[in-house]
Amino acid sequence: MNLASLAPLAVVLPILGAALTFVLIRHSRAQRAVSIALLSLTLLLECLLLASVWNGGTAAVNIGGWVPPWGIVLVVDQFSSLMLVVSSAVSLAVLVYATGQGMADGDQDAPVSIFHPTYLILVAGVSNAFLSGDLFNLYVGFEILLTASYVLMTLGGTGPRIRAGVTYVVVSVVSSVLFLIAIAMVYGATGTINMADLAIKLSELDPGTKTLLHVMLLVAFGIKAAVFPLSFWLPDSYPTAPAPVTAVFAGLLTKVGVYAMVRTETLLFPGDSLNTPLMVVALLTMIVGILGALAQSDIKRLLSFTLVSHIGYMVFGLAMSSVAGLAAAVFYVAHHITIQTSLFLVTGLIERRGGSSSVDRLAGLAKLSPLLALLFFVPAMNLAGIPPFSGFLGKLGLMQAGIGLGTPLAYALVIGGVLTSLLTLLAVARVWNRAFWRKAEDAEHPDPVLLAVPAPEGGATAVRLLPWTMVGSTLGLVVLGVALTVFAGPLFQVADQSAAAMLDRSSYIQAVLGDGTPVPAVALGGGGR
Amino acid sequence: MTVNLTLLTVMGALYACGIYLILERSLTRVLLGLMLLANATNLLILATGGYAGLAPFFSKDTDPASYNDPLPQALILTSIVISFAVTAFMLGIIYRTWLLARQDDIQDDIEDRRVAETPSFDAEDDAVIPVETSEFPLPKLGSDGSDSSAAAEPAATVEAGGRTLLAEHAALEEKPGSGNIAAIDNDNAPRAGGAK
Secondary structure: OOHHHHOOHHHHHHHHHHHHHHHOOOOHHHHHHHHHHHHHHHHHHHHHHHHHOOOOOOEEEEHHHOOOOOOOEEEEOHHHHHHHHHHHHHHHHHHHHHHHHHHHHOOOOOHHHHHHHHHHHHHHHHHHHHHEOEHHHHHHHHHHHHHHHHHHHOOOOOHHHHHHHHHHHHHHHHHHHHHHHHHHHHHHHHOOOEHHHHHHHHHHOOHHHHHHHHHHHHHHHHHHHOOHHHOOHHHHHHHHOOHHHHHHHHHHHHHHHHHHHHHHHHHHOOOOOOHHHHHHHHHHHHHHHHHHHHHOOEHHHHHHHHHHHHHHHHHHHHHOOOHHHHHHHHHHHHHHHHHHHHHHHHHHHHHHHHOOOEOOOOOOHHHHOHHHHHHHHHHHHHHHOOOOOHHHHHHHHHHHHHHHHOOHHHHHHHHHHHHHHHHHHHHHHHHHHHHHHOOHHHOOOOOHHHHOOOOOOOOHHHHHHOOHHHHHHHHHHHHHHHHHHHOHHHHHHHHHHHHHHHHHOHHHHHHHHOOOOOOOOOOOOOOOO | OOOOHHHHHHHHHHHHHHHHHHOOOEHHHHHHHHHHHHHHHHHHHHHOOOOOOOOOOOOOOOOHHHOOOOHHHHHHHHHHHHHHHHHHHHHHHHHHHHHHHOOOEOOOOHHHHHHHHOOOOOHHHHOOOOOOOOOOOOOOEOOOOOEHHHHHOOOOEEEEOOEEEEHHHHHHHOOOOOHHHHHHHHHHHHHHHHOO
16 A cells, blocks of 8 residues: 555656756766666556555555545556556667667767657656546646657658658647547536546436537547547658657557546446447457558558557457456557567667668568567567467457457457458568568669678677667567466456456545545446447 | 636637638648637636636635636646647747748658559569479579579570570570460569559
8 A cells, every 4th residue: 555655756757867867968878877777767666556456456646635536646556557567668678779779870969869858758648647547637648748759759850750740749739639628528517627536426417418528538539549530640650750769659659548548438437328339430440450551561651550450459348348358458458568569669670670661672581680580570470369479368358258248249340350360460471471581682672781691690780780789678578578478367367357446446436535435336228239 | 607608709719710720731820720729728628617707715615606616727727838838849840841841731641642552463462473394494583573693693504405505595495385484474464564
């Protein structure tokens, strides 16, 4: 219980790190050491938080000592602490990777030393969004991470990045305005923005107002999570950013949107009133996303489309409103953050080794660098859901929950999910066949690097192309992805417990508002049929 | 709760203008639109605080209609700061676009256009696979149809029918209609159409 009161440090430590690295902006070595040390400390702290709620339970921290319905409250439960640990582990790996890339390219004096402070602010924003128990604080968390992401997206200010940045900034600002409008309307309707308090007061509203608020929040979060009709900004803007930035965006930013959708669906608006539209949207997200991926020849764009497509699985799990479905969605979010990030990091390595990220121009990488081939192959098969990897387990959980639900729409989603999984396999197999498997002579305009005779082991060329820090951090993430498979049992157990607790709501509401608070019953049968 | 009609009208007008402006392709207009939307939202939040001019006192016994809620103004303050930062950043981006491209318009994604124009035929995936029936060393063909072996080893020769022939001519020595000739023709024909 005492451990949970350290929760604000998950936000404060990265911000402190950002301030320090900003002061040290002219000392890149110190900057690197500070940011890696503080992020490791944050990760350690979050592991402690997760351990403290591992067997269930929810803890709330009142910021500044203000009593909950009025003050800001941070809530630590199984879902939020699991997300914190996974996201910090991933961002630490990406930070090491980015540091390695910077050192290999010798940019000690480059003007992009702004990277470290901005990156730490991004991490603080993500942590704040995961921990927040207050709708406006959630908005602030979103804004912190978005503003940092605008800077990271346009790092260096080259033409393509500025072009992509414009799309990204405008879409994000519009979604933030929608979120803010939703907050204003929620406040106008209920007089509170504390999420636990809202859970009680929203159930007293008349159904029309409730549906309006519900839809507005879902649309605002749907843009951030890149759910189908609102997803077109993502493949246009992500691929142009630097490789580590794309990797961390792909892993974390859309998942923060998914996290907010999960909280909206379970805590604020429980019941099944919007389950049917959510399921249709999930199906379309999966199918349209993966069809887009098949048409791409650039690996980064292909991965961006698979990212959109696999958000559909999480929305599917969420839309079932059952413990099994929600648990599978929680597991899938943790799996997908790790896998998608490691794939983007590997793509960065491929681009360094092969001189391009287009599958038309790459060839023969399996022979040039067997380690790189292994690093791509494992997460790619994991993403496609080949047994025994965690992608398979997550999808299996979703399919079981879908069949357990037994409605025609759920069956359609199960079929769509299997189809998407197969098409994902096709998309990554295409990358594998071309970039790794075929002969270098078969590529269109191959980069001279591919045709050159491989340098002897430990030679100067090999070190520059694939620095060990970059390979090591990618390897770490791939191993983490495999570890999610090995420890899937305990993880699924936590996911199950957290899903049950989120659907029950009483532990969350009573942790924030006090033990005696009555929890309103969930009204089912609104529009699910 | 009483609502200030003037505030409401202004808010509606700001939303309408803002939405109209963000639909333009000019970046400056989009920025103006976003600013109007942010300010309209601030007015919306202000309207939830109750009628202006009342004191922000609170005690359990006060009638809700007789005091003003101060919280929305704190929210507005935060939202003003955020929209200020975003506006400054947008101005920076717009200036940078102007420096780089000398235009104030939203530009298309080139890769998007390229993918859209890619023909559905893909030489690597869809071409007929040549059937190699001969054990003679045949010219190696690259995926784009270029003869890569000729460049690497131009002097490759084959003994055929008592004469010494260049390797690429050896295949042509076979009768038309034999496996090799047909395969090479099939392989080349669609590529000429499919190549850009």
